[in-house]
Amino acid sequence: MLDIKTFKSALEQLEEEKKIPKEKILDAIEQAMAAAYKKDYGKKGQIIRAKFDLETGQTDFFQIKIVVDESIVKKEEDTEEENIHHHENLKTNTKEYSLKKEGDERVHFNPEHHIMIDDAKKIKKGIELNDEIIFPLEAKDDYGRIAAQTAKQVIVQRIREAERTSIIDEYGTKEGEIIGGIVQKIERGNVYIDFNRATGILPTEEQIPGEYLQRGQRIRAYLYSVEDTPRGINLRLSRTHPKFIEKLFSIEAPEIQNGIVEIKSIAREAGARSKIAVSSNDEHIDPVGSCVGQKGTRVNTITGELGGEKIDIIPWSEDPKVFVSNSLSPAKVLSIEVNEKEHKAIVEVSDDQLSLAIGKGGQNVRLAAKLTGWRIDIKGNGKEVASTDGEKVEITEEKENTEENKKAEGPEVAEGKIKKPKTKKTKAD
Secondary structure, eight states, X not given: OXXXXXXHHHHHHHHHHHOOOHHHHHHHHHHHHHHHHHHHHOOTTOEEEEEEOTTTOOEEEEEEEEEEOTTTEEOHHHHHHHHHHHHHHHHHTOOHHHHHHHTOOOEEOOTTTEEEHHHHHHHSTTOOTTOEEEEEEOOOOOOOHHHHHXXXXXXXXXXXXXXXXXXXXXXXXXXXXXXXXXXXXXXXXXXXXEOSSSEEEEOGXXXXXXXXXXXXXXXXXXXXXXXXXXXXXXXXXXXXXXXHHHHHHHHHOHHHHTTSEEEEEEEEETTTEEEEEEEESSTTSOHHHHHXXXXXXXXXXXXXXXXXXXXXXXXXXXSHHHHHXXXXXXXXXXXXXXXXXXXXXXXXXXXXXXXXXHOGGGHHXXXXXXXXXXXXXXXXXXXXXXXXXXXXXXXXXXXXXXXXXXXXXSSOBSSSOOOXXXXXXXXXX
């Protein structure tokens, strides 16, 4: 006999741990009981349903019949007539009846599955085509091994389906957000992250270069895709996606979360350097200062999350000259010419600013080009030394660092640099 109290407790536990509504679990049980009943006592074509009473533990069974007429089903006499016509067709080699048969979408009448509308109206008034007529069945308590196994498989399958739906509903709303979990395992370079009810995958190409992750470590990542696969729900994660930085700033800066400050564009080389362009919808709010925070607390928190990745925060401008000039921060621009047709900007800087403008390996000018969407050519003393075309950077000359260049090390901001604690000076990027 079923222990109702224990059964209810198990339902509540499943609902809490798996986030599956109690109604869906009961539906799975009813489908399983109906499947077991049909396996041992049903007939071919029967539709059997079960109704489980959670208070008493009793299960009632019903047979369902669909209301049909001649436009939906073919009776035995119709089938016999078809056979006669079919044989005549073979003798005369005509295709007339074959074509008619192909267009006939009626199904064969099954008395266990269907009930003609005239008979249904005798049972229930106002009945219409495709309605259901319900007939009670004798309750059974004794089921064979195969029927019990069938019931078990149905319950497991339905609960898995309900759990998948629940996970998709939960994490589907978090797509495009940052989520946190614990590193479960690292296999062939891919990091698997546990989120209690689901597992996230952080592929090698989505990991920050040089970042070392360990099993059991808590980690945050950007959820860019929720995939429903035959093997389960996969959460596709990234720590190199530009949106990861955007969401981190949204968490750290209330002005961004509230929409007062807006991130217009992001250019990122994960693990090395990023540039973000920001603007304010309130003239009294400084967009750069909002992102930097008091004494650089906000930007330094994000830099720490990204393993020391340098971040340049620049003010966005509708004026291409101003925007391109700002994008080359921390370098100071002497003059700039723009070619709207070719979407190209020619920038002139002083000799002592060349290495800053270009950056190590052309990184600064390359990121500036990504950020602004403009091709940038840099000149010093009237001579072109670097140019960009999309992501391609060609460097023909790079001046050695000056004292001013060395001071620019650390997270740079177009309006006021954040000074790092005094350490041994290294060559600036």
